[in-house]
Amino acid sequence: xxxxxxxxxxxxxxxxxxxxxxxxxxxxxxxxxxxxxxxxxxxxxxxxxxxxxxxxxxxxxxxxxxxxxxxxxxxxxxxxxxxxxxxxxxxxxxxxxxxxxxxxxxxxxxxxxxxxxxxxxxxxxxxxxxxxxxxxxxxxxxxxxxxxxxxxxxxxxxxxxxxxxxxxxxxxxxxxxxxxxxxxxxxxxxxxxxxxxxxxxxxxxxxxxx
Numbered sequence: 001x002x003x004x005x006x007x008x009x010x011x012x013x014x015x016x017x018x019x020x021x022x023x024x025x026x027x028x029x030x031x032x033x034x035x036x037x038x039x040x041x042x043x044x045x046x047x048x049x050x051x052x053x054x055x056x057x058x059x060x061x062x063x064x065x066x067x068x069x070x071x072x073x074x075x076x077x078x079x080x081x082x083x084x085x086x087x088x089x090x091x092x093x094x095x096x097x098x099x100x101x102x103x104x105x106x107x108x109x110x111x112x113x114x115x116x117x118x119x120x121x122x123x124x125x126x127x128x129x130x131x132x133x134x135x136x137x138x139x140x141x142x143x144x145x146x147x148x149x150x151x152x153x154x155x156x157x158x159x160x161x162x163x164x165x166x167x168x169x170x171x172x173x174x175x176x177x178x179x180x181x182x183x184x185x186x187x188x189x190x191x192x193x194x195x196x197x198x199x200x201x202x203x204x205x206x207x208x209x210x
Contacts, residue, residue, distance in 0.1 A: 014070040022059035060183025082189035087134040090180035091153040126209035
């Protein structure tokens with residue numbers, strides 16, 4: 001299997017911020033061939049230490065430790081309220097407000113936990129969709145996808161929590177085959193700020209609807 005190139009956006013002494021490709025799972029698992037851990041192990045010659053996760057279909061900024069000690073340190077930094085993760089998302093419809101906050105519990109392994117998602121309208125996309133900027137105050141699994149779907153603006157290309165007729169329409173009209181969610185920016189407590197270049201599929205979709 002051909003090894004891919006993993007773009008490094010920022011390199012610290014014993015950790016990095018990478019631009020994870022959309023469609024690449026972070027960890028090995030059942031029915032998973034290529035994954036980020038194995039790819040980085042092949043490049044570095046030793047296994048990486050994950051600090052946090054991104055869904056398989058979500059690309060963008062991801063912090064990875066080169067050592068376990070570094071990963072533990074960065075995990076605490078990410079938990080600091082001064083650290084911020086920002087996403088771009090294409091959603092169904094156009095919100096009536098320019099920004100908002102969703103504060104609704106999400107069930108995690110049978111337990112309901114508080115989850116807070118902040119969003120801001122970047123611009124409508126042809127009246128059918130909108131581009132939103134998303135910020136998270138909590139980091140529950142599939143939080144953005146669940147919150148936006150429950151509030152009437154499911155993510156484009158979301159084959160789990162999304163609007164399936166809407167997804168079929170986008171596939172037919174614009175060839176959308178991937179989840180249009182991207183971790184575009186990461187700000188760490190202490191002053192480090194990294195922004196990832198938009199992936200081609202997200203840029204092409206937004207350019208289609210100026």
